Amino acid sequence: MPAPTSPRPQPTLTVVGIGARGWSGLTDDVRRLLLDARVLVGGQRHLDLVPPRPGQRRERWPTPLRDGLPDLLATLTQGPVVALASGDPLVSGVGSTLVDLLGEDRVEIYPATSSVALARAELRWPAESCAVVSVVGRSPALVLRELAPGRRVLVLSSDESTPAQVARLLTAAGYGASRVHVLGDLGSDRFTRVDGTAGTWSAVCPRLNVVGLELDGPAHGAWVAGLPDHLFDHDGQLTKRDLRAAALARLAPVPGAHLWDVGAGAGSVGVEWMRAHPTCSATAVEADAQRAERITRNAHRLGVPGLRVVHGTAPEALADLPAPDAVFVGGGATTPGVLETCLAALPPGGRVVVHGVTLETERLLADLYRDHGGELTRVGVEVAAPIGSFTGWTPARSVTQWAYVRG
Numbered sequence: 001m002p003a004p005t006s007p008r009p010q011p012t013l014t015v016v017g018i019g020a021r022g023w024s025g026l027t028d029d030v031r032r033l034l035l036d037a038r039v040l041v042g043g044q045r046h047l048d049l050v051p052p053r054p055g056q057r058r059e060r061w062p063t064p065l066r067d068g069l070p071d072l073l074a075t076l077t078q079g080p081v082v083a084l085a086s087g088d089p090l091v092s093g094v095g096s097t098l099v100d101l102l103g104e105d106r107v108e109i110y111p112a113t114s115s116v117a118l119a120r121a122e123l124r125w126p127a128e129s130c131a132v133v134s135v136v137g138r139s140p141a142l143v144l145r146e147l148a149p150g151r152r153v154l155v156l157s158s159d160e161s162t163p164a165q166v167a168r169l170l171t172a173a174g175y176g177a178s179r180v181h182v183l184g185d186l187g188s189d190r191f192t193r194v195d196g197t198a199g200t201w202s203a204v205c206p207r208l209n210v211v212g213l214e215l216d217g218p219a220h221g222a223w224v225a226g227l228p229d230h231l232f233d234h235d236g237q238l239t240k241r242d243l244r245a246a247a248l249a250r251l252a253p254v255p256g257a258h259l260w261d262v263g264a265g266a267g268s269v270g271v272e273w274m275r276a277h278p279t280c281s282a283t284a285v286e287a288d289a290q291r292a293e294r295i296t297r298n299a300h301r302l303g304v305p306g307l308r309v310v311h312g313t314a315p316e317a318l319a320d321l322p323a324p325d326a327v328f329v330g331g332g333a334t335t336p337g338v339l340e341t342c343l344a345a346l347p348p349g350g351r352v353v354v355h356g357v358t359l360e361t362e363r364l365l366a367d368l369y370r371d372h373g374g375e376l377t378r379v380g381v382e383v384a385a386p387i388g389s390f391t392g393w394t395p396a397r398s399v400t401q402w403a404y405v406r407g
Contacts, residue, residue: 014082015089017112020188022049042084088114092134118186119210140165145303155211163211167201175217184209232298237265239330242381247353250403251326255279260324262314263331267295274304287313315341326351333361346406356400365402374404
């Protein structure tokens, strides 16, 4: 006989998605759920949509949301507790945060039709034909990761200023000819639509909007490792294209993984790591202040503004960083304690790649290869360049690469 299943725990909190039609768009069952709740939690706009109920406690979301939620949730001991959200709470919404904090068995979700679905329906864009980028509470520069000619993108706006910000970013990146569709108050009788191009955008938009983009511009670089070097602002301290591709192939970015980019220079490895997938994250550690600022600029321009930059010297600057899934050491490998700290921080299956160009670093990497195994590779790259009226090969400085996966 199959083993009896345990009863599912009663949810601690119920999340109700509200569409643009507000109270009138809810079913009778959902209305009753809201009116019977002992506690309602939400933004002021959502709380105002629910008719007053004597004795019902109402709480606004804390600011900042993620940091303040645990303390608020700890006070909600008298149920039932209902949280209000926009549309589908699991589409870049508070529902995702609550599930993460409380666990999937303690949260129940009642979604409304998401703004993403409504926008696709208005634009007649099949789900598989477009990407979705949320800039709610985030930098609009995230859109720049999606740049590719002919690509469709839906942008979940933070407020009425988002369309103009996105248009300016696209224009600066050479995508001024891109078609822009701003869909306001989707699903309500206040729905508006404004169409134009990024380079000439000047429309006034409602606070609640979704932006549809049909991108029209040059192909700057692929999403595989090895962006052209000229896309990075640098002072010569740059892991060049071919070596960067070789390093990232061994670092093996996967969704949700975190990278330490130690001695980051221009930040190219961390930037490309984060471009591999929207959930990849990275911390770039750089001792030079000007280079640290340059990393931030490169990250914004290439669509990964969430790359964290730490101005400091390893190994001290590594002390309180989030644990890495992979580590790249592009500079400073011979500094006492750097490689020891990096190796100790790796979890089982964690990867490390170290580059060296000096004899001292080569000796160190040879010792690490002897003691730990892994791969030891010497990479030499030559590029064609003019020699008088002819063309010949110009060699770059050879790099020794040690790659290791912790068992």
